[in-house]
Amino acid sequence: MTALALRLLNLRWTVLPPATGIAMMAMIVGALVAAPREIIEGEVQRLMYIHVPSAIATYGAFFITFVASIMVLWKRDMRWDALARGSAQVGVLFTALVLLSGAIWGRPIWGVYWTWDARLTTTLILFLIYSAYLLARAISDSTDEQAARYAAVIGIVGFLDVPLIQMSVRWWRTLHPQPIIFTTKPALPGEMLIVLLIGFVAVFLLAAWLISLSTETERLHQRLAGVRAGVDRHEGA
Amino acid sequence: MSLAWVVMQKDLRLAWRNRTAWLSAGAFATISVLIYSFAFDLATRDVRPLLPGVLWTTFLFAGVFAAGQSFQHEADEGTFDAVLLSPASPTAIFFGKAASNLIALLVIECSQLVLATILFNTALISAELLAIVFVGTVGYVSLTTLLSIMGSRVRSRAVLLPVLSMPLLIPLLIGAVRATGASLGIEAGTAPWMLLLAVFALWSTLISALLFPVAVER
Numbered sequence: 001m002t003a004l005a006l007r008l009l010n011l012r013w014t015v016l017p018p019a020t021g022i023a024m025m026a027m028i029v030g031a032l033v034a035a036p037r038e039i040i041e042g043e044v045q046r047l048m049y050i051h052v053p054s055a056i057a058t059y060g061a062f063f064i065t066f067v068a069s070i071m072v073l074w075k076r077d078m079r080w081d082a083l084a085r086g087s088a089q090v091g092v093l094f095t096a097l098v099l100l101s102g103a104i105w106g107r108p109i110w111g112v113y114w115t116w117d118a119r120l121t122t123t124l125i126l127f128l129i130y131s132a133y134l135l136a137r138a139i140s141d142s143t144d145e146q147a148a149r150y151a152a153v154i155g156i157v158g159f160l161d162v163p164l165i166q167m168s169v170r171w172w173r174t175l176h177p178q179p180i181i182f183t184t185k186p187a188l189p190g191e192m193l194i195v196l197l198i199g200f201v202a203v204f205l206l207a208a209w210l211i212s213l214s215t216e217t218e219r220l221h222q223r224l225a226g227v228r229a230g231v232d233r234h235e236g237a
Numbered sequence: 238m239s240l241a242w243v244v245m246q247k248d249l250r251l252a253w254r255n256r257t258a259w260l261s262a263g264a265f266a267t268i269s270v271l272i273y274s275f276a277f278d279l280a281t282r283d284v285r286p287l288l289p290g291v292l293w294t295t296f297l298f299a300g301v302f303a304a305g306q307s308f309q310h311e312a313d314e315g316t317f318d319a320v321l322l323s324p325a326s327p328t329a330i331f332f333g334k335a336a337s338n339l340i341a342l343l344v345i346e347c348s349q350l351v352l353a354t355i356l357f358n359t360a361l362i363s364a365e366l367l368a369i370v371f372v373g374t375v376g377y378v379s380l381t382t383l384l385s386i387m388g389s390r391v392r393s394r395a396v397l398l399p400v401l402s403m404p405l406l407i408p409l410l411i412g413a414v415r416a417t418g419a420s421l422g423i424e425a426g427t428a429p430w431m432l433l434l435a436v437f438a439l440w441s442t443l444i445s446a447l448l449f450p451v452a453v454e455r
Contacts, residue, residue, distance in 0.1 A: 073448075073451045073452065074451075125404050125407050128403075128404035129404040129405060132397075132400045132401045132404060133401075135397065135400060135401075136387060136397055136401055139397065147387075149451075149452050149454075150386060150387045150452055151387075152452070153383065153384075153387075153448050153452045154384070154387075154401060156444075156448060157380070157383075157405060157444060157448070158404075158405065160440075160444060161405050161408070164408040164433075164436070164437060164440060165407060165408050167408070167433065167436075168407070168408035168411045168412055168433055169407075169408075169411070171411075171429055171430075171433065172411045172415070
């Protein structure tokens with residue numbers, strides 16, 4: 001069972017990169033060429049094919065950080081810390097992408113780059129929380145287990161804060177008069193839906209590959225720091 | 238529970254002996270209320286719409302500032318390990334520390350309310366408002382106490398603690414500002430905001446009490 005899991009896990013270096021590349025190419029071609037032009041929003045609507053999957057991938061990455069943080073506290077294994085950090089990095093990257101693509105889309109469609117809409121505000125707060133998590137982890141030693149445990153606390157609290165943030169921000173924005181932004185949402189026509197699904201596959205594969213890479217980088221950092229400490233001890237002795 | 242009481246007494250006694258730390262938090266709160274009144278020219282206009290925000294940003298920043306100090310002492314003296322080795326369970330240590338922080342912060346906040354009442358000529362001492370301040374402070378103090386243990390491990394804690402805790406505290410800030418605004422008659426209905434504050438206080442106390450022991454375990 002574990003052998004099989006390990007073999008599957010090792011596929012991430014051989015299968016994942018080409019699969020990601022193919023899916024990304026398909027998404028780009030689909031979004032730019034194959035998908036029909038949206039009548040009202042025009043070309044800028046094509047951003048949706050990367051924006052929506054990225055938003056979902058963000059939550060996925062932060063969920064991985066949440067689970068890995070629990071494992072750091074439970075198993076006391078620094079490999080989980082590497083996964084938590086690696087995943088948070090990718091999550092923050094995708095959150096930035098979501099905010100940026102949303103702003104580019106928002107300018108022509110809403111007339112503003114930014115508005116304090118509930119969903120936008122929640123995304124921004126998530127970005128702040130996990131940036132702070134990464135900052136806290138970055139200014140402590142990568143092999144410092146105690147610091148990893150403290151950071152794991154933020155990884156857990158941050159994720160469990162999400163429902164409260166959503167609740168508060170929704171009440172905050174709805175109790176206040178606001179221009180209506182999200183009007184009725186038309187169902188997606190078939191071609192657009194297919195391209196969006198390809199976008200989901202591509203972005204999820206990309207996120208998985210990036211998380212593998214950044215986790216491995218964190219692991220190497222930890223090992224390097226460990227080796228350095230060993231050398232220092234040896235020279236000191 | 239009695240052990241938590243002992244830890245609280247110990248921390249309060251230390252806070253009293255080492256008054257400068259808490260006095261500086263109080264001075265920080267006072268100066269920030271004054272700075273707000275200069276910056277927004279609060280004396281000349283109808284100040285009430287701005288007051289809740291002024292009060293709660295002051296409370297939160299003073300609270301984070303003060304919480305950072307609650308472990309500073311332990312970290313400097315290396316006494317935290319000794320406290321952990323004592324018969325007090327980590328949960329008791331957490332509750333003791335949070336309670337002593339809570340008491341000290343409530344003192345600071347009440348003094349700020351008195352100050353703001355005088356400065357802005359608005360009656361701020363009411364049972365409703367005190368209840369909001371109490372529940373709100375319970376909400377943030379447990380979380381900042383939990384996060385302040387980070388301070389014993391990393392450099393540049395002074396910057397890190399606000400950066401870490403403020404985003405997590407945004408729901409509390411929104412709820413507290415709205416509830417305060419409602420109690421001052423700026424907007425209608427405290428009920429949903431009091432509910433949000435209470436839920437946040439419960440959530441943060443519970444999660445901090447659960448996570449603190451596992452985080453500090455050696």
